[in-house]
Amino acid sequence: MNRTAKTVPAAAALALTVLILTGCATGQAAAEAPTVAPRTTTPVAMPTPTVEPVVEEPLQTYITCDAAPELIPADHVEGTMNGLEPTLLGDSGPRAQAQGESVLNENGEPVAYVAAEGDTINGIAQRFCVGANPTYLEMLNAIRRTGLYSSEGQQRAVVYAGDTINLNPYTIASVGDEAGAVHDFSPSFTIPPQR
DSSP, X not given: OOHHHHHHHXXXXXXXXXXXXXXXXXXXXXXXXXXXXXXXXXXXXXXXXXXXXXXOOOSOOOOOGGGSOOOOBOSSSTTSBTTBOOOOOOOOOOBTTBOSEEXXXXXXXXXXXXXXXXXOHHHHHHHTXXXXXXXXXXHHTTTTSOOSBOTTSOBOOXXXXXXXEEOOTTOTTTSOOBTTBOOOOOOSSOOOOOO
């Protein structure tokens, strides 16, 4: 036999052995290779940012009663209210027994007050910085509302929710009501020129 013929079957046997060993090794390696689970990502819920609405305060300036103009008796009675200079009032802000709303003019000054449930004349006088001289509040409402105080200084008027209390010495004859009614009383003092 020729040498090439012996080599071919030997080479084929060798190749077959290599294939078998490689196949076994590959099969064994495949069997031993760890299985890797497909990687999945779970979405993480990110917190939604909360945006707080911007609440703008109304352009309203309240003064403290310490800074309120004083009601100084005038040297002469003419042009005054029983000797008191006509004075514009400032609003020191809502408080117990004065929870209603200020009505402001174009200059931002309180000219009237709309009463809330539970308001009292004394509470309103404190809010508008005339607590030391509440008679001034009575003078501002002398025509269109019942007198606020008796001659002994005792409170006698009732404040009803929705009442309009005048706060301006120049609108005594045109602003204010009591329980939905408008009176037409004659004041016992000279009132300033009315607008």
